[in-house]
Amino acid sequence: MPHLEVSDVRARYGSLEVLSGVSFTVDRGEVVALVGPSGSGKSTVLRLLVGLLPPSGGTVRVAGEPVDYRRAAMVRAVRDRMAIVFQQYNLFQNMDVLKNVTLAPVRIKGRDRREVEDLARRLLDRVGLGDKLHAYPDELSGGQQQRVAIARALAMQPEILLLDEVTSALDPELVNEVLEVIRDLAREGMTMILVSHEMAFVREIADRVVMMDKGSVVEEGPPAEILDNPRTARARDFFGKILRH
């Protein structure tokens, strides 16, 4: 049984349909990359999964259980199992690094503060920011902020980590420090859904690639297959444009 199953999911912003029947699955420990042109709905899928945008149709199953996004209690339960990292980091500007990481586990999940702080220290150490516990976001570079954001998501101890173009807002020389962290997580068997334009990275760490266009899935399969021998004309066109340098 796949850990996450998205089937025929639809969503709309007002009258505009942004997802018109998206289906894919994610197994436990798998890294799935969502790729495709801007506006294809990749980020929307992630936003929908954590309940930031209600689906207008289709079903999402987590560990076999269908999720009813109209029920607040169910949405909260889903958010307990998934954590999202955003393109713009979205660290809380009014809190220092440690507070950013510990806030939700302590105040929302009600876990022991000391325990969570220990975990936060370990996580921040691991992303290379063990010395920045009391820095504020505006004192950190984009790459550092994004690593804090990843630590913050991990502190929630999610079953699935959603990464929404986490390197797109970074200066080129800061991209690698963030990718290194994600590479590490993949090695440890973290279940992840990754929206990314870094094709070389996708090829390296993704178990499966799902290519989207205009709100639906065009093609999916292992990276080697999808990136190098796409079956559909749309995918050939897309990868042809971005991989040819």
Add this chain to the structure above:
Amino acid sequence: MDRIIAQLPRFFSERNLILLLESAGLTLAMTALGCLIGFFLALVLVYLRKTPGLWALPLRLVCVAYVEVFRRIPFLVIVYLVLFFIQTVIRDASLFTVAVIAICLYATAYTAEIIRAGLESVPQQQIDAATAMNLGRFRTTLWVVLPQSMPVIVPPSVAFAVGFIKDTALVSQVGVFELTFRGKELNNQGFSAVLVFGTIAFVYFLMSWPLSLYGQYLETRLAAPRSQRRPRKIRQS
């Protein structure tokens, strides 16, 4: 002019000075109390006004109507309304209470707009991040949005309150013993109007000026990045 100089010693008698000080204190107390309570009521009002969902539509309409109506009524009219309304409910309500309630009603409507603009200045992504972490609307507002909007909210709110110190002169109309009321009294006792109201004007200025400076200080302090706002540690030698 000679008359004014002749009146000086008698005007600045101990009794009159105490009277002036007391009424100045009353003016400040009214303003501070009214604006402070008004500020918190405005927070509640704005929070209610942003309640999502169709069921909350009447609630949102009431909040919008309150702000729009009270910002368009002259303060003096509010004072009279409160005075006559309160007297039908509580027979022996003090005029001070009436004044504070009137200021409160007015300040709530005005600061609500300041607060709303402040809350809306916080990027939606901050709210998304909090929501995805299950913070909920109340906690997101309290822990994430409100602290970040303080630099936008506090300076104009302080400016409003400071500006209101002088506008409270209007409550002298209903007989609160505040500064302007005392001025009229002293004037009636035969002191020169120029002398009396000149002094009163000066006292208003003395009350407002340092507070405006404090407001400007707050503005620069709050505008600084959070990291530079930490209290300085005293170095041990």
